[in-house]
Amino acid sequence: MLKTVEVCTRVEGHGNVNILIQDDNVSDVNFEISAYRGFEKFLIGKRLEDMPKLISRICGLCYASQAIASCKAIENLYDIEISEQSILLRRLLLCGELIKSNCMHFFFQSLPDLLTIFNISQKLNSHYDLINFNPQFLQNSLYILTAALHLGQTFFGVQKCSDIA
Secondary structure, eight states, X not given: OEEEEEEETTSSXXXXXXXXEETTEEEEEEEEEOOOOOGGGGGTTSOGGGHHHHHTTSOSSSHHHHHHHHHHHHHXXXXXXXXXXXXXXXXXHHHHHHXXXXXXXXXXXXXXXXXXXXXXXXXXXXXXXHHHHOXXXXXXXXXXXXXXXXXXXXXXXXXXXXXXX
């Protein structure tokens, strides 16, 4: 028996988890996102030095990792070796991004589904419902997000994702 679980409702595109069950045991699990995004198409014809800034705008949550990956691709293309200080600064920026990304993912993307799946709350249809579910939890989440933003501001002058590159 094949069961499709549509739990990935908050990713760009359409995501499914397909679970194959045989004799009451899970025999295979397949995660699929079927949407074609085509971001590489808008980069054709652009200047190479503009790539990190353009690429950092693909996703508001993972701006730093995408900008850094594009910088690394350019460095590999020209066989450029960067300093240890630059590597450490990139890692620090990625730490801020990971904190922000995980907090945003958990609170705004996963938590509504988890509360429903575990019968803790009825379906939360809007962010307003989520905020009212536990205002103190929201406040704590915002403190974590603010700390991650301050990390980017303090070390890199990042105010928004377009400032990264």
